[in-house]
Amino acid sequence: MIRVKNLWHVYENGKEALRGVDFEMGEEIVALVGQNGSGKTTLAKHLNGLLKPTRGEVVIEGMDTREHTVAELSRVVGYVFQNPEHMFFEEDVFKEVAFGPKNLGLSEEEVEERVWWALKVVHLDGYERRTPYSLSGGEKQRLAIACVLAMKPKYLILDEPTTGLDARSAAGVVETIRELRRDGHGILLITHDMDLVLELAERVLLLHEGRKVFDGSVEEFFSLELHDYGLEKPELLRISEKLGIGFVRSASDVINALAGGSR
Amino acid sequence: MIYPFYFEKDSLLHRLDPRVKIIGTIAGIAAIMLYNDPIFLIPLFFMTLIAMRALGKIEIREGLRLLKPLIPIVIITLIIWPLIYKPRLQGLLFGLSFSMRLLTFALLTFMLLMTTPQRDLILGFVRLGMPYEFGLTISIALRYIPTLYILTSNIMDAQKSRGWEVEKGNFLVRMKRMSAVLIPLLVASLKTAHELSIALESRALGATKKRTFLYDIEMKGRDYAATVVILILFGLALYVRYGLGLGHVSIYS
Numbered sequence: 366m367i368r369v370k371n372l373w374h375v376y377e378n379g380k381e382a383l384r385g386v387d388f389e390m391g392e393e394i395v396a397l398v399g400q401n402g403s404g405k406t407t408l409a410k411h412l413n414g415l416l417k418p419t420r421g422e423v424v425i426e427g428m429d430t431r432e433h434t435v436a437e438l439s440r441v442v443g444y445v446f447q448n449p450e451h452m453f454f455e456e457d458v459f460k461e462v463a464f465g466p467k468n469l470g471l472s473e474e475e476v477e478e479r480v481w482w483a484l485k486v487v488h489l490d491g492y493e494r495r496t497p498y499s500l501s502g503g504e505k506q507r508l509a510i511a512c513v514l515a516m517k518p519k520y521l522i523l524d525e526p527t528t529g530l531d532a533r534s535a536a537g538v539v540e541t542i543r544e545l546r547r548d549g550h551g552i553l554l555i556t557h558d559m560d561l562v563l564e565l566a567e568r569v570l571l572l573h574e575g576r577k578v579f580d581g582s583v584e585e586f587f588s589l590e591l592h593d594y595g596l597e598k599p600e601l602l603r604i605s606e607k608l609g610i611g612f613v614r615s616a617s618d619v620i621n622a623l624a625g626g627s628r
Numbered sequence: 629m630i631y632p633f634y635f636e637k638d639s640l641l642h643r644l645d646p647r648v649k650i651i652g653t654i655a656g657i658a659a660i661m662l663y664n665d666p667i668f669l670i671p672l673f674f675m676t677l678i679a680m681r682a683l684g685k686i687e688i689r690e691g692l693r694l695l696k697p698l699i700p701i702v703i704i705t706l707i708i709w710p711l712i713y714k715p716r717l718q719g720l721l722f723g724l725s726f727s728m729r730l731l732t733f734a735l736l737t738f739m740l741l742m743t744t745p746q747r748d749l750i751l752g753f754v755r756l757g758m759p760y761e762f763g764l765t766i767s768i769a770l771r772y773i774p775t776l777y778i779l780t781s782n783i784m785d786a787q788k789s790r791g792w793e794v795e796k797g798n799f800l801v802r803m804k805r806m807s808a809v810l811i812p813l814l815v816a817s818l819k820t821a822h823e824l825s826i827a828l829e830s831r832a833l834g835a836t837k838k839r840t841f842l843y844d845i846e847m848k849g850r851d852y853a854a855t856v857v858i859l860i861l862f863g864l865a866l867y868v869r870y871g872l873g874l875g876h877v878s879i880y881s
Binding site: 410413415434435436439440443444445446448450451452453454464465468469498512513516 | 779782783785786787788789790791792793807808809810811812815816
């Protein structure tokens with residue numbers, strides 16, 4: 366369980382990035398949305414201890430983040446940064462994935478086992494001798510997930526995992542996220558992509574100017590005036606509204622509803 | 629973090645042409661190099677501080693704050709001079725005066741940086757005959773310092789999230805650990821540099837030999853007057869040193 370209680374964060378320059386956020390999450394896919402500068406990244410960085418609360422507290426599986434290092438927390442909360450290239454430094458994919466588990470002080474066999482497992486989960490088996498930088502955008506993103514996944518954290522924070530990817534690569538990443546959810550991981554998705562929220566999220570947390578303004582189901586979220594928060598409603602929902610079928614999650618939902626209606 | 633030197637203010641120094649200030653700084657540094665007598669060097673430091681306040685409206689407190697990073701060098705100078713020079717008291721005095729010379733040197737440079745926006749400073753150097761490409765290189769380098777700083781902390785956060793710790797282990801282990809940050813940093817920097825070079829070329833950098841400037845600097849009457857004052861003061865300094873033979877003591881005999 367991730368528990369955030371009345372979290373305030375004030376940066377050194379005096380900027381109040383978070384102003385009393387309460388938030389809890391378990392094994393679910395939560396989308397963390399909001400405009401640039403709304404505090405999304407600041408909140409996410411508190412969950413694995415990269416930032417410590419100015420006021421309030423963050424408790425991860427009973428561990429207060431103020432009393433634990435990032436290295437300790439990384440066993441429970443994995444953070445995949447937006448730009449995968451910011452973490453690659455080893456000569457091949459296998460060593461790259463092994464870096465995290467090695468830092469945890471695991472035995473050789475355990476590390477190796479985890480690397481094979483993580484590569485399989487993100488469908489990168491067969492790539493282990495490739496140089497990380499030679500992979501395509503989608504493969505790099507999945508490798509980044511594997512690097513963090515190999516540490517077997519219960520929770521995963523994914524920062525903009527599909528941005529800049531073509532449709533097929535993005536679909537591959539989405540599929541990986543779904544599988545991880547099925548395997549019992551809790552996933553926090555930081556994103557601007559409303560289509561991704563509609564497709565994937567189970568719950569949405571909306572931040573605005575450092576405050577939590579919405580926390581609830583995806584359906585309720587899309588009934589908000591999203592324009593006020595600098596967000597756009599997905600085209601799919603506009604179409605389904607015009608068609609009068611109400612809330613849908615995917616294009617096939619629309620087709621099913623239409624087909625069902627005409628029958 | 630990176631300290632931006634320039635402060636927007638309305639003072640004589642702020643209004644002067646950057647070329648005049650560059651010449652003034654060089655003349656000032658040359659002048660303090662003429663003397664090695666504590667009787668000259670110590671008052672010169674305080675005079676520079678006062679000049680900074682009077683001409684550039686830079687608070688004395690602010691000037692001293694900027695000198696803080698130089699304290700270690702000053703301390704080393706103050707310790708070493710009495711150790712190697714006899715009589716020791718005389719050595720301490722030399723140590724003190726050479727520290728003051730160093731601090732004056734720094735103050736003069738800060739005076740230039742704090743009263744001149746970066747753009748004007750580089751334009752000043754270009755107008756004084758430095759090739760434009762040099763000026764551009766310097767301004768790009770300065771521009772990218774904060775960017776690289778942010779990039780470095782991003783990469784460090786990403787690696788920390790993979791259980792990476794800098795603090796652990798001895799020096800060699802730490803050096804090896806740093807590669808987890810240095811390699812991504814190097815790759816990202818090279819990529820940025822490559823993209824920047826494409827951007828510069830696609831905006832026709834170097835297409836003509838003679839550049840025009842959208843924003844230019846111009847020498848006014850005040851600037852010529854200031855240049856004359858600077859040259860007179862520098863001439864005076866030369867006269868005092870060589871004409872009157874003052875301000876120089878022989879240290880090594």
